[in-house]
Amino acid sequence: MGGCNCKPLTDEPKSASDMTLAASANGSQKHSKPPPLNHLASHRAVKAIGRGAAADTWLFMDKKRNRLVAVKLFERPIPDVLKESTIREITVQTELGPGHINLINVYELILSDDYLGLVMEYAQGGSLTAHVAERWGTATAGKLVMDEDEARYFFRQFIHAVDYCHKHNTTHRDLKLDNSLLDGQKPPFLKICDFGFASHFANQLTEHLGTPEYMSPELLRNRDQDGGHPRAYDPRSVDVWAAGVMLIVSLCGAFPFDHMRAHDGFTDDAELDLWLQEVNKTWKESPFIHDNRDALSAEVCDLLDLLFVVDPCKRITIPEIMKHPWYNQDLTEGHQQAMERLVHEQAQVDEYIQQRQLDTAKVEARNKKIRDMVGVACTKGKSKGSHVRPLQALNLVDDGCERLDLTDQKVLKDESVHALEDHASVADRAAGLDKGRSGKLHESDSMQALNSLSKGTPMGK
Known part of the structure; x- marks a missing residue:
């Protein structure tokens, strides 16, 4: 992707329940x-x-x-x-x-x-992974894989769906490009799938699961190495970190934190490798997005800074994301028309849900x-x-x-x-x-x- 030093998206790791429907x-x-x-x-x-x-x-x-x-x-x-x-x-x-x-x-x-x-x-349009990979194949060195307007169009849909889940006390816990599908419209609507790791929650959870490249620091290292009880985490903040990974992969075509050396599967050492990067480097320092980083706008960089905060208590929340200036920038005409159609159709569904x-x-x-x-x-x-x-x-x-x-x-x-x-x-x-x-x-x-x-x-x- 634009000459970046990263592995193809088609090699994105699969969780135990991962299933791309496209x-x-x-x-x-x-x-x-x-x-x-x-x-x-x-x-x-x-x-x-x-x-x-x-x-x-x-x-x-x-x-x-x-x-x-x-x-x-x-x-x-x-x-x-x-x-x-x-x-x-x-x-x-x-x-x-x-x-x-x-x-x-x-x-x-x-x-x-x-x-x-x-x-x-x-969802006949395939996965967002394939969509980004297609852009990756034609990307120009030093340019973004997906322009910010298109990324914003998909990101808004993604965040609204995650917000809906959280409002119903449900966390997905395996949000990623492979689990984000596209329908057959042009431009397509996004569809989140594969709820194999999803869970209802009242407050915090303790299970250690997910796809490592999308896992937040508190989730990667929530297990005591001495065999003690696992540490609790806020699943909503875990979903927010994964949303940040999705956004930057859509823009730059690479994970901000990835394996620096070869590992035999997703072992504790592999997760430790990722965790050390997350807590010791900012996303801007990632060598995997070096070629595309300078093409990002100041507004999206500010949002990414807030998404990749190591301390989950200080990390931006879903409602705060929806108020961010980059998130609310105007879309181009084609994407705006599609978004208006989506809002209208969602209103029909909302009316049904309210009256049923x-x-x-x-x-x-x-x-x-x-x-x-x-x-x-x-x-x-x-x-x-x-x-x-x-x-x-x-x-x-x-x-x-x-x-x-x-x-x-x-x-x-x-x-x-x-x-x-x-x-x-x-x-x-x-x-x-x-x-x-x-x-x-x-x-x-x-x-x-x-x-x-x-x-x-x-x-x-």
């Missing part, structure tokens, strides 16, 4: 296993689009709604050590997803003999069902495998899975005036998938993407 840049990705859930009558497998340590993600066509969806597939048996984080991930996205356009929404949970599948909104009437008993029953299904998924299925036809020949006619509808429609009060409102239609409107007068979907970005796949055209082109 398609790869060339529209294809090899998968060592045959298409999963091939017997579903409601969904047709299209292709594998992501791989992670805990789960793989496949692109499916939801034949009922005539749209593409991403399905995160946890192969059975899910390790017991991942049981609680999987329950938490599904529950958090179910609760928060419907309320904010910049969060990936979830629709359904499917339990088969081989997999637990989380059916989600599909949830049945507490139904919500509790749904959450119990999520826990029960994940519990079953932690056991091995009964089948010994079945014959799977080639992907192009899948018919998907025999549906014998256990299914749980995660949309609001199933947990609204019976007397609610919105009881007949399928919440997925609200998400459809927010994503530009408006229904026509005939009641059928117009050809949407989702369908255009599928047509592109069938013609061999890379998505997003």
Whole structure:
């Protein structure tokens, strides 16, 4: 990127639950296993689009709604050590997803003999990692990888989504470019995904987790080396530090604090290496962004100074970020129009959320069902495998899975005036998938993407 001494963004480290839902840049990705859930009558497998340590993600066509969806597939048996984080991930996205356009929404949970599948909104534009990497490939030495206006456009969406999570006492704890997806609009809306490390909080947390390059000093070294109790940290401030890393990587194409020497995986020594840089150097002194640093404006440098404060008690907060002069600078016309459209669509979602009437008993029953299904998924299925036809020949006619509808429609009060409102239609409107007068979907970005796949055209082109 502009001649900087850094590793490619495509080598960004993966956490245990990391899963990028977007398609790869060339529209294809090899998968060592045959298409999963091939017997579903409601969904047709299209292709594998992501791989992670805990789960793989496949692109499916939801034949009922005539749209593409991403399905995160946890192969059975899910390790017991991942049981609680999987329950938490599904529950958090179910609760928060419907309320904010910049969060990936979830629709359904499917339990088969081989997999637990989380059916989600599909972001066809790829990850922010790929977007920045594309800019990196054409960047001029001494110039920014992404100009400040575009970075501000994405950063505003990102901060508003994180603020929404924090206001609902939820922290993501693995915010990064790989977990920030883009939809198919031009310019695209940002969508935060992968809540595998997310947690509700009342005050402070103690778990040591995340992606090292995005972890704040207090999180990197929150474990006593003598085996004592872990130190507590404010998860909101941890998310703020990660936001700073995202911003500077978007602008400069490199992490401000990175490995100075080779390590065998993410060991304690590797984390110590990062921590020593964070506490002994300012971000401006980083050799990884040396080539791009002078191209940054004074205003964004001031914000970065406030984001990368070692003492979490003195670090800028999300509400303070939203008041910062750089954050509030005018956008260029194209980005401003897109932002106004986003604000308008978010207002529609806000109105729905304010007026909906949830049945507490139904919500509790749904959450119990999520826990029960994940519990079953932690056991091995009964089948010994079945014959799977080639992907192009899948018919998907025999549906014998256990299914749980995660949309609001199933947990609204019976007397609610919105009881007949399928919440997925609200998400459809927010994503530009408006229904026509005939009641059928117009050809949407989702369908255009599928047509592109069938013609061999890379998505997003």
